Amino acid sequence: MRDFLERLAARRRFGVHPGLDTMRALCAALGNPERELAVIHVAGTNGKGSVTAICEAALRTMGLPVGRYTSPHLVRVNERFVLNGREATDEELAAALDEVEAACAKSALEPTFFEALTACAFVLFRRAGIRLAVLEVGMGGRWDATNVIEAPLVSVITHVALDHCDILGDTVEAIAAEKAGIVKPGRPIVVGAMDPRARAVIAERAAALGAPFYDAAEEIRVAVSRRTLHGQTLTCSSPSCDYPAALTRLAGTYQVENAATALCALERLGEQGIPVPPKAFAEALRTVSWPGRCQLLSDTPPIFLDGGHNPDALRALRNALQSMHIRRRVALVCGFCADKAVDAALKEIAPLVSAAWAVPLANERGLPPETLAEKLRRAGIPAVIPAPSVADGLESATAWAQDNQGTAVVCGSLFLVGEVLALEEGAGAIDPSEGPRAP
Numbered sequence: 001m002r003d004f005l006e007r008l009a010a011r012r013r014f015g016v017h018p019g020l021d022t023m024r025a026l027c028a029a030l031g032n033p034e035r036e037l038a039v040i041h042v043a044g045t046n047g048k049g050s051v052t053a054i055c056e057a058a059l060r061t062m063g064l065p066v067g068r069y070t071s072p073h074l075v076r077v078n079e080r081f082v083l084n085g086r087e088a089t090d091e092e093l094a095a096a097l098d099e100v101e102a103a104c105a106k107s108a109l110e111p112t113f114f115e116a117l118t119a120c121a122f123v124l125f126r127r128a129g130i131r132l133a134v135l136e137v138g139m140g141g142r143w144d145a146t147n148v149i150e151a152p153l154v155s156v157i158t159h160v161a162l163d164h165c166d167i168l169g170d171t172v173e174a175i176a177a178e179k180a181g182i183v184k185p186g187r188p189i190v191v192g193a194m195d196p197r198a199r200a201v202i203a204e205r206a207a208a209l210g211a212p213f214y215d216a217a218e219e220i221r222v223a224v225s226r227r228t229l230h231g232q233t234l235t236c237s238s239p240s241c242d243y244p245a246a247l248t249r250l251a252g253t254y255q256v257e258n259a260a261t262a263l264c265a266l267e268r269l270g271e272q273g274i275p276v277p278p279k280a281f282a283e284a285l286r287t288v289s290w291p292g293r294c295q296l297l298s299d300t301p302p303i304f305l306d307g308g309h310n311p312d313a314l315r316a317l318r319n320a321l322q323s324m325h326i327r328r329r330v331a332l333v334c335g336f337c338a339d340k341a342v343d344a345a346l347k348e349i350a351p352l353v354s355a356a357w358a359v360p361l362a363n364e365r366g367l368p369p370e371t372l373a374e375k376l377r378r379a380g381i382p383a384v385i386p387a388p389s390v391a392d393g394l395e396s397a398t399a400w401a402q403d404n405q406g407t408a409v410v411c412g413s414l415f416l417v418g419e420v421l422a423l424e425e426g427a428g429a430i431d432p433s434e435g436p437r438a439p
Contacts, residue, residue, distance in 0.1 A: 023115050023145045029103035033122040036131055037067075039149045040265055043137035043179045044158025046313050047192060047258045050250060050290045051158055052136040054262035058276055058284035059132060060085050067133040069121040069146070071114070074292055074418040075425065081121055083128045096120040096127065114138050118145040142181025154268040155182045155189045155211075158261055159254075160198035161312035176201040188212040188268045192261035216264035222256045229296055229324055232256075234285060236263050243278045246285035251304075252294040252320030259285060292417040294320050297424060301401040302326070305421070307414040309340050314348035317411060321352060329406030331397035332356040332381070335390070335416040336372060337365040346379040349411065355383040355400055357393035363415045390419045 027034050040055050042048045049070055056068040068082035081088035088096075100119045104111060111119065118138075125133055137144045141157075160176045176198035183189045183202065189211045191202055199215070206213040219238055226233040231251050236243040236259060243263070248255070266276045294317065297303040308317045321330070330352045336342045358372035367375075369386035376384045387393030394410065401408040410420055 018143045020143060020145070020148055022109060022111055023118065023148050025107060026100070026103060026109050026111050026115065026119050027122065027148055029107040029109065030099065030119060030123060033126040034148055035150070036126060037122070037133045037149070038131060039152040040134045040154055040156065040269075041137070041146065041149055041152040041182050042134065042156040042158065042265075043141040043144075043182050044156070044192065045161040045175065045179075045310070046308075046316065047158035047254060047261070048136055048156075050255060050258040050293060051156060051192070051262045051265070052134050053288050053290045054250075054259060054284055055156075055265060056082065056134040057288040058262070058266055058281050059134070061280045061283045061287070062276065064132055064274075065128075065130050067121070067125040067128070067130040068136075069118070069133065070136040071117070071138045072414060074414060075422050080117065081124050083124060083130060088124055092124060092127070093120065096123040099123050112145075115145045137179070137182065140175075140178040140181065142178050144182075147182055149184075151184055152182075152187055153272055153274070154265050155184060155187060156192075156261060156265045157182070157189070157202055158192040158194075158258065159312065160194045161310060172198050173201050177205070180205040183209055183211050185209045186211060188214060188271075190214045190216055190261060190265045190268065193217050193257045214264055214268065216257070216261040219264045219267070220260035222260050224256060227251075227323055229299065229302055234259055236260065236281070238263065238267060240267070241278055244282040246282040248285040249289060250285075250293070251296065251324070252316065253323045254316040254320060255294075291421060292414065297420075298398075301398065301406065301408060303398060303401070303408040304410070305417055306409070306411045307417045308411050309336060309345065309413050311341055311344040311348050314345045314411065317409075318349050318352060321407070321409070326352070326407050328352065329354050329401070329404050331400045331404075331406055331408045332376075333359060333387075333390075333393045333397045333408065333410040333416075334372065334376070334412040335359045335361045335369075336367050336412045337361065337363065337415070338367050339365060340413075342367065342372070342375055343378065346375055346381075349409075350376075350379040350381055353381045353409075354404070354406065355385070355397070356381045357385050357387045357397050359387045359390045359393040359416065361413055361415045362419060363413070366413070366415065390416065391423055394420060394423070 059066040073079035078087040135146045180202045223235045231249040233247045235245040292307045295305045332353045356376045358369040373386040397408045
């Protein structure tokens with residue numbers, strides 16, 4: 001496995017290539033495995049991973065052979081590739097990369113890190129006999145490697161917000177235009193709840209391409225009958241169907257929107273001969289897991305882990321905590337990459353926080369704890385402590401929450417989330433192939 005990771009990580013030297021020419025040429029050299037797939041294609045700033053997970057769980061619950069490709073991984077690169085509900089093995093990954101590298105050598109191609117990963121996903125699906133897949137966009141949409149998919153069953157764009165502005169643009173409209181690049185002629189497009197300006201951009205793109213446009217907020221109704229630290233009970237309905245109530249472990253008010261978006265996308269499959277039974281969707285909500293998104297790690301004291309790292313995501317986290325009646329006495333453990341809108345993000349969560357621990361990231365882009373601590377103080381948090389490590393910060397925050405009958409919350413970069421999960425699993429550290437999280 002280490003050889004696989006080293007070979008894959010070496011492709012970072014090729015950086016990011018705007019355009020799909022290399023990816024298309026690589027797919028052609030591999031015999032176009034992507035054309036053998038029926039795809040649900042999911043883009044967005046926040047929420048796209050959860051929607052991808054729900055859709056995949058529903059299709060798998062139906063007994064269909066299905067693949068899932070997401071990014072990044074949190075602890076192991078294997079997490080990105082799910083074949084019929086299980087992560088790809090080390091041996092399967094190595095064999096897929098061998099095939100990709102052979103195609104590169106034959107055609108004199110130099111794909112990037114993410115292009116090679118995406119090609120590996122297509123090869124893995126073909127080798128496993130999978131012809132149905134849910135693909136999460138890495139960054140943006142228009143030039144993302146997954147956008148070689150020409151005719152998806154349905155395209156989905158979840159909540160659009162400001163993130164990766166240096167690459168995607170510094171307005172909601174500009175970012176929405178990049179994500180609308182996954183809209184394909186004549187293929188249905190589903191949008192989740194989002195800024196009306198972003199919705200208008202996507203709707204205009206859909207109209208230009210003759211793509212049927214569906215707004216999940218208009219198509220799907222979701223009622224919440226119970227909400228606890230462990231999840232919430234959702235009852236969904238659409239103009240054509242009432243779905244059974246389901247207790248889902250996906251906590252947070254924003255997961256209500258994600259469930260609606262996923263269901264709206266799945267209903268489009270029924271129009272194409274793949275009906276999703278109501279019980280299958282309810283079972284998907286009951287069984288789906290998406291780590292690092294308002295994830296409850298402990299009951300006593302409550303410890304939540306969330307990968308929110310932009311203002312929109314931290315606002316959603318604050319609302320989620322408040323919906324569970326967590327209003328004060330939060331011990332915050334946070335670490336951020338320096339290229340994020342950290343000050344604006346911290347302002348969103350600060351009203352709940354009584355004490356905060358700034359921790360280092362195992363990544364060169366991470367803010368030093370002392371720098372982050374100053375930002376936490378400027379956000380109005382009364383007690384701020386720079387911590388020498390994630391483990392120290394988490395231990396201190398947990399003890400504080402225990403002593404003060406409070407709640408510990410870990411948030412910020414997904415590099416931090418991965419390290420906390422590795423600590424929980426006793427793994428020690430995330431693997432070295434981790435790439436930047438893309439919206």
